[in-house]
Amino acid sequence: xxxxxxxxxxxxxxxxxxxxxxxxxxxxxxxxxxxxxxxxxxxxxxxxxxxxxxxxxxxxxxxxxxxxxxxxxxxxxxxxxxxxxxxxxxxxxxxxxxxxxxxxxxxxxxxxxxxxxxxxxxxxxxxxxxxxxxxxxxxxxxxxxxxxxxxxxxxxxxxxxxxxxxxxxxxxxxxxxxxxxxxxxxxxxxxxxxxxxxxxxxxxxxxxxxxxxxxxxxxxxxxxxxxxxxxxxxxxxxxxxxxxxxxxxxxxxxxxxxxxxxxxxxxxxxxxxxxxxxxxxxxxxxxxxxxxxxxxxxxxxxxxxxxxxxxxxxxxxxxxxxxxxxxxxxxxxxxxxxxxxxxxxxxxxxxxxxxxxxxxxxxxxxxxxxxxxxxxxxxxxxxxxxxxxxxxxx
Numbered sequence: 549x550x551x552x553x554x555x556x557x558x559x560x561x562x563x564x565x566x567x568x569x570x571x572x573x574x575x576x577x578x579x580x581x582x583x584x585x586x587x588x589x590x591x592x593x594x595x596x597x598x599x600x601x602x603x604x605x606x607x608x609x610x611x612x613x614x615x616x617x618x619x620x621x622x623x624x625x626x627x628x629x630x631x632x633x634x635x636x637x638x639x640x641x642x643x644x645x646x647x648x649x650x651x652x653x654x655x656x657x658x659x660x661x662x663x664x665x666x667x668x669x670x671x672x673x674x675x676x677x678x679x680x681x682x683x684x685x686x687x688x689x690x691x692x693x694x695x696x697x698x699x700x701x702x703x704x705x706x707x708x709x710x711x712x713x714x715x716x717x718x719x720x721x722x723x724x725x726x727x728x729x730x731x732x733x734x735x736x737x738x739x740x741x742x743x744x745x746x747x748x749x750x751x752x753x754x755x756x757x758x759x760x761x762x763x764x765x766x767x768x769x770x771x772x773x774x775x776x777x778x779x780x781x782x783x784x785x786x787x788x789x790x791x792x793x794x795x796x797x798x799x800x801x802x803x804x805x806x807x808x809x810x811x812x813x814x815x816x817x818x819x820x821x822x823x824x825x826x827x828x829x830x831x832x833x834x835x836x837x838x839x840x841x842x843x844x845x846x847x848x849x850x851x852x853x854x855x856x857x858x859x860x861x862x863x864x865x866x867x868x869x870x871x872x873x874x875x876x877x878x879x880x881x882x883x884x885x886x887x888x889x890x891x892x893x894x895x896x897x898x899x900x901x902x903x904x905x906x907x908x909x910x911x912x913x914x915x916x917x918x919x920x921x922x923x924x925x926x927x928x929x930x931x932x933x934x935x936x937x938x939x940x941x942x
Contacts, residue, residue, distance in 0.1 A: 754784020
C-alpha cells in the first residue's frame with residue numbers, strides 16, 4: 549500500500565505542498581480569504597463580471613422561472629430551452645454554426661478530444677497545454693506527440709512524418725505564461741497537412757478580439773480554418789460552464805460521442821440564462837477591456853522598473869518569474885503580509901525550475917489597486933534579491 553503521509557511530507561520538503569483558502573463573500577478584488585481582507589490579483593474574473601449586478605438579477609429572476617437543478621442528462625430530459633438558447637448565443641458570439649454547452653472546461657476538453665481521436669490516430673499537443681488537454685489526450689488512447697511550445701516549424705515536421713487521422717490541439721492563451729498561440733501559422737500548417745485544429749480559448753474569450761470574441765477571431769480565423777473552438781464561461785464571462793463551437797456536423801457528432809456531455813447531469817438552466825445576459829455585457833461594454841489593457845500596461849512598466857522578470861504577455865495573465873519553489877512561496881507570503889494576494893505557481897503546473905507568481909488582472913481593479921501591488925513588490929525587492937543570491941530555503 550502506498551504511504552500517502554510520506555508522499556505529502558515529500559511534497560512539503562520540495563516546496564510543492566498546496567493548501568486551500570476559505571473565501572467568504574463574492575469574488576471581487578477586495579477578497580476575504582481565511583477571514584483576512586486582501587486585495588486579490590489571482591482571479592480569472594478578467595472582466596469583473598462574477599459579481600455583476602445585472603447578471604445576478606437575471607439569475608435570480610430565472611430561478612423562479614426555470615428552477616434550480618438540471619435534473620437529468622441532456623439526452624434524457626435535462627436539455628432545457630435555456631441551454632438551447634445559450635448554445636445559439638454562443639454560436640453567434642463565436643461566429644460558428646453551432647455550439648454545445650458543457651459543465652466545465654475540464655469536461656469539455658476531456659470529452660471533445662477523446663471523441664475526436666482514438667486508437668490508431670495521432671494527437672499533436674503543445675508542450676505547455678493545460679492539464680485538461682493533456683488528460684483528454686491520454687483518455688483518447690491515441691498516440692500523442694508533443695511539440696515545442698509555439699514551434700510551428702517543429703509541428704509541421706511532425707505532421708509531415710505522420711499518416712492517418714491527425715489532431716492538433718493548443719491553448720489559445722496559455723494559462724500560466726499568458727502568451728498567445730501562433731494561431732494563423734498553426735491553421736496554415738494544419739490545412740497543408742490535413743490535420744484537424746482544436747483551440748481551447750479558455751483565457752481569450754471575453755478578453756481578446758472584436759467585442760471580446762476571443763483569440764481565434766482576433767487572428768481573423770474562420771470556422772473552416774479553426775474547426776473546433778473550445779471556451780470556458782467561468783473566466784472572462786464570469787459565470788460557469790464551458791462550450792465547444794463549430795459546424796453543425798461537429799456538434800451533432802459530439803452529442804453522440806462526447807462522454808463528458810452524455811453521461812452527466814445538465815447544468816442549471818438558470819445559469820444558462822444568466823450567461824446569455826453576461827455575454828451581452830461582454831459584447832456591449834468595450835470600456836472594460838480598455839480599462840483592463842491600461843492596468844496591464846501600467847503594471848508591466850512598473851514591475852520592469854523594479855527589476856522583476858516578466859514574461860512576454862499582453863493578456864491579463866502577467867507571471868513574475870522566480871524559478872525557485874521556496875523563493876516563490878516567500879514572495880507570495882511577503883505580499884500577503886502587505887495585504888496583497890498573489891499565489892505561487894509551482895511544478896507540476898509549470899515546468900521544473902520555473903516557479904512564479906501568477907499575477908492576473910480584472911477590469912474590476914482600479915489604478916490605485918495596481919499602485920498598491922507595485923508598492924508591495926517594491927517593498928519585497930530586497931527579499932527576492934537575497935533569496936536569489938543565497939539560493940536557500942527561507
